[in-house]
Amino acid sequence: MFQHPLLPIFQLGFGFYFILTAFQSCSVIEVAILHSAEAQNSTSHAIDKHAGYYSLTIIYAVLTLCNLFITPVVQKLSAKWSMVIGGVTYSTFLASFLYLRTELLYVASAFLGFGASLAWVGQGNYLTLASDKATVGKNAAIVWAIFQLSLPTGGLFLYSQFRDGSNELSSDTVRLIFIVFTCMAVVGTALFALLKQMRPEEQLESLLEYESDRESPSVDSVAVTMVKKRLTVIEEIVQTFKLLQSGNMICLVVVFLYSGILLTFWSGVYGTCLTFTRQFTVSTKVLLALNVIFVGLGESLGGLVFGLITSTIESMGRPVVIILGAVVNVLSFFLIFLYIPSMSPFQPTDDIAYFFPNEYVAILCSFLLGFGDSCWNTQIYATLGSKYTTESTRAFALFKFFNSLSSAVSFFYTSYLLLQWQLVILVVMCFLATFSYFKVENFGLQQSDIHHVKPA
Numbered sequence: 001m002f003q004h005p006l007l008p009i010f011q012l013g014f015g016f017y018f019i020l021t022a023f024q025s026c027s028v029i030e031v032a033i034l035h036s037a038e039a040q041n042s043t044s045h046a047i048d049k050h051a052g053y054y055s056l057t058i059i060y061a062v063l064t065l066c067n068l069f070i071t072p073v074v075q076k077l078s079a080k081w082s083m084v085i086g087g088v089t090y091s092t093f094l095a096s097f098l099y100l101r102t103e104l105l106y107v108a109s110a111f112l113g114f115g116a117s118l119a120w121v122g123q124g125n126y127l128t129l130a131s132d133k134a135t136v137g138k139n140a141a142i143v144w145a146i147f148q149l150s151l152p153t154g155g156l157f158l159y160s161q162f163r164d165g166s167n168e169l170s171s172d173t174v175r176l177i178f179i180v181f182t183c184m185a186v187v188g189t190a191l192f193a194l195l196k197q198m199r200p201e202e203q204l205e206s207l208l209e210y211e212s213d214r215e216s217p218s219v220d221s222v223a224v225t226m227v228k229k230r231l232t233v234i235e236e237i238v239q240t241f242k243l244l245q246s247g248n249m250i251c252l253v254v255v256f257l258y259s260g261i262l263l264t265f266w267s268g269v270y271g272t273c274l275t276f277t278r279q280f281t282v283s284t285k286v287l288l289a290l291n292v293i294f295v296g297l298g299e300s301l302g303g304l305v306f307g308l309i310t311s312t313i314e315s316m317g318r319p320v321v322i323i324l325g326a327v328v329n330v331l332s333f334f335l336i337f338l339y340i341p342s343m344s345p346f347q348p349t350d351d352i353a354y355f356f357p358n359e360y361v362a363i364l365c366s367f368l369l370g371f372g373d374s375c376w377n378t379q380i381y382a383t384l385g386s387k388y389t390t391e392s393t394r395a396f397a398l399f400k401f402f403n404s405l406s407s408a409v410s411f412f413y414t415s416y417l418l419l420q421w422q423l424v425i426l427v428v429m430c431f432l433a434t435f436s437y438f439k440v441e442n443f444g445l446q447q448s449d450i451h452h453v454k455p456a
Helices: 007-040 051-066 070-077 078-099 100-127 136-146 150-162 170-194 200-212 220-226 233-245 247-276 284-308 311-316 319-339 361-386 389-414 418-442
Strands: none
Touching: 007 051, 007 078, 007 100, 007 136, 007 170, 007 247, 007 284, 051 100, 051 247, 051 319, 051 389, 070 078, 070 100, 070 233, 070 247, 070 311, 070 389, 078 170, 100 136, 100 361, 100 389, 136 284, 136 361, 150 170, 200 284, 220 418, 233 247, 233 389, 247 319, 247 361, 247 389, 247 418, 319 361, 319 418, 361 389, 361 418, 389 418
């Protein structure tokens, strides 16, 4: 039966849309919610007031470790069923908020770290298998735009729960929020289970067709054939990290590290800073919900625009989008430095930075953070999908390894570093990542970047 080639792309996007509506909204509000829960039940000691940062650190630390061996697991399970299992772990983590206990939260966080590695490496692999070199950029932008609609959706839902005007988070409201979030994650998991099963042979056919039009065929098609040979976990880890032998991948590691630090900031730190800044003239709960909405709008607009002008980007060069993302990021960091107090990542504060906190500037920064993040991620996905077509599982595993490593480290130091020092780290890494991405695009396809797997 005929199936439109974009159907699995849209289904993949909406699967992550439902899961990320729940999880990304949760990550933005988690620190504030757990801090509030500890304050309301300080005598029970059921939850640590810093459990939000610790939980997110555990998630990304386990995700980092799992990405060392997850490639053969994804190949064994297939991209589709890896995403299904990952969806189950997201659902379990969100359900743990219905019974708040420190130990249960940390175990669920570790469980999610493993599942997220399956889901994201599986997603990158499935996207590549469902695309060819001519469509991978467009398909990556479509998926990114769809599942980034999750943030505005989650923000609107949070706004409906937080619009009472108070700054307190009631236990009944929190319980309703996480019941809804858990149900949404289950729906996303079901969409993964209904995906068409993609076979590597289908990607091989498109590659061979692509290569037939070239004057000098590459050895990539041979790589696809030989990668079918089953490798042990240790052999697979070695083969994955052999990609680091190329200059392009070394440069991309810097980009991956920056994307992880940026993820930490917009998904966990900035929303907490807004919640803990008491000098705003509006309810910080409402501001937190609006932050989620406008980060998501920035992400979605970026994905939509870059998807529509894929051919223009290819002709002008992807670094143009990276420059735009870097400028937007640095502008947002500077505004946050001027308006948000330095102690706001840790605790509620009445301090004032250089200017009195302004809710309109705060929401503008939310939008800029989202748009800038979409600039980086759409181009990372497009670059990996085009340059590492026959090594997509390993390339995306390296991406998630270094991305989650920097996220885990940055969530940890967030508990200790004042806001201005976190912003300094972001600015420095932004410039280094921009320079590194330029190097990748200037290298072109060299012999060191033709990836094949030697028989074990």
